[in-house]
Amino acid sequence: MPIIKGFSKLSRAEKISHLTASLPVDNDLAATLAEFRHPARQALFDDFSENTLTNYYMPFGVAPNFLIDEKWYVVPMVIEESSVVAAASRAASFWAQNGGFKTTIHNTLKVGHIWLEWAGPPDQLLLLQDQLGKHLTAAVRHLTASMEQREGGIRQIEVIPQKEMTGIYQLQVTFSTADSMGANFINSCLEGMKEPLLDFFAQKKLSPPNIIMAILSNHTPDCLVTCSVDCPAEQLAPYAAGLPIESFVHRFKTAVDIAIHNTHRAVTHNKGIYNGIDAVVLATGNDFRAVEAAGHAYAARDGQYRSLSSCTLSDNGHFSFSLTVPLALGTVGGLTRLHPMAAKAMEILQQPSAEELMSIAAAAGLANNFSAVASLVTTGIQKGHMKLHLSNILNSLGATEQQKAAAQDYFKDQTVSQKAVREFLEKAQ
Numbered sequence: 001m002p003i004i005k006g007f008s009k010l011s012r013a014e015k016i017s018h019l020t021a022s023l024p025v026d027n028d029l030a031a032t033l034a035e036f037r038h039p040a041r042q043a044l045f046d047d048f049s050e051n052t053l054t055n056y057y058m059p060f061g062v063a064p065n066f067l068i069d070e071k072w073y074v075v076p077m078v079i080e081e082s083s084v085v086a087a088a089s090r091a092a093s094f095w096a097q098n099g100g101f102k103t104t105i106h107n108t109l110k111v112g113h114i115w116l117e118w119a120g121p122p123d124q125l126l127l128l129q130d131q132l133g134k135h136l137t138a139a140v141r142h143l144t145a146s147m148e149q150r151e152g153g154i155r156q157i158e159v160i161p162q163k164e165m166t167g168i169y170q171l172q173v174t175f176s177t178a179d180s181m182g183a184n185f186i187n188s189c190l191e192g193m194k195e196p197l198l199d200f201f202a203q204k205k206l207s208p209p210n211i212i213m214a215i216l217s218n219h220t221p222d223c224l225v226t227c228s229v230d231c232p233a234e235q236l237a238p239y240a241a242g243l244p245i246e247s248f249v250h251r252f253k254t255a256v257d258i259a260i261h262n263t264h265r266a267v268t269h270n271k272g273i274y275n276g277i278d279a280v281v282l283a284t285g286n287d288f289r290a291v292e293a294a295g296h297a298y299a300a301r302d303g304q305y306r307s308l309s310s311c312t313l314s315d316n317g318h319f320s321f322s323l324t325v326p327l328a329l330g331t332v333g334g335l336t337r338l339h340p341m342a343a344k345a346m347e348i349l350q351q352p353s354a355e356e357l358m359s360i361a362a363a364a365g366l367a368n369n370f371s372a373v374a375s376l377v378t379t380g381i382q383k384g385h386m387k388l389h390l391s392n393i394l395n396s397l398g399a400t401e402q403q404k405a406a407a408q409d410y411f412k413d414q415t416v417s418q419k420a421v422r423e424f425l426e427k428a429q
Helices: 012-024 031-034 041-047 082-096 123-126 129-139 140-148 185-193 196-202 231-240 245-261 263-282 286-300 340-348 354-376 380-397 403-414 418-428
Strands: 060-070 071-078 104-107 108-116 154-163 168-176 210-216 225-234 309-311 317-324
Touching: 012 031, 012 263, 031 210, 041 245, 060 082, 060 104, 060 309, 060 340, 071 082, 071 210, 071 263, 071 340, 071 354, 082 263, 082 354, 104 354, 108 185, 108 196, 123 129, 123 231, 123 263, 129 140, 129 154, 140 154, 140 185, 140 245, 168 185, 168 245, 185 196, 185 210, 196 210, 225 231, 225 354, 231 317, 245 263, 263 286, 263 317, 263 354, 309 354, 380 403
Parallel strands: none
Antiparallel strands: 060 071, 104 225, 108 168, 108 210, 154 168, 225 317, 309 317
16 A cells, blocks of 8 residues: 555545555445444544544443542543453452552652753763753743642752763753643643753853753653552451462462562563553543553663562561552643543542542552452462453354353353353354
């Protein structure tokens, strides 16, 4: 297929016609795309992205019974995997009866950078760091005034020479962005500092720098939350699947320790954490790609990729499980209010602050991590997952409503697999 010029300028109908003529797609493409367009608000959704043809539906569900810092929540979750919502709901109910989730917000600072190339001596820039910071902060005061009224704004400006790249400097600007995620605010400030930066060098009669780029960083190790649960080990019996409690907690802790020390296990372990976190981030219109990138960088902060959660067992048999993760989230700006379902998610969450939303997302992550590890060290992950996946298998095989009901009853105590479900349907015909 040749390069398409001006595709974005085509009408939606013209885009679909071009795809139909150029690609081996079914004749029902236009009809299927039309089926998922919103009858009243499509213009809003079209503006969210580029070359929008339709909407891609994802289930919007809720996990009830979350007790977080002594406050009750029903947590909205957008995810296609039913076992995630089920696992979060079960864990939330269990921990609500055992003290709930407790969180600590360590900080909410974010950073951005102006990257520049300069041939002068590094010591000279470092000596001028304070003057430069005041100059740049004043230059963008018109951009930060509104944020400062909300107790946000610029907190620090540092000059950091790059040891591995001679003549390359990182001008690191630290921000507080109140209840907004702040990406657009940070980038606007950084862009607004470029000309004043050149003016500063001119005022000091220094050779002009070559500004490479100005951009926020999604590495947010100072925008950090810890979420934890704890209880006497004997209280964990509902998750032990008949194992002696001593054996269950030993297996659980060992599984978490393996994820701390082994990268292969850590990646899947942390993916289970993000099953919960991402579902909340998506439901509230936040940026799950930025959240995941920050979390994975934090997991590898000492040079090896490790588990984001940890488990301890005290000598007197007390069980503690905790998660520490960077979460740069917002409750104003972006899609958090503009997308009608994100706005409803915020309403369901009782209009949380950004810090409260950090705690809620972390609790969802820890809840899913707890349920997953508990399943792994007892019955195995597939038993519960495939039970919940049965509906998807039946739909993919074109089962009737009568067949679905019979299959749900039959597989209550049978192993679910694609092959087993297909054979059941064939015998039921």
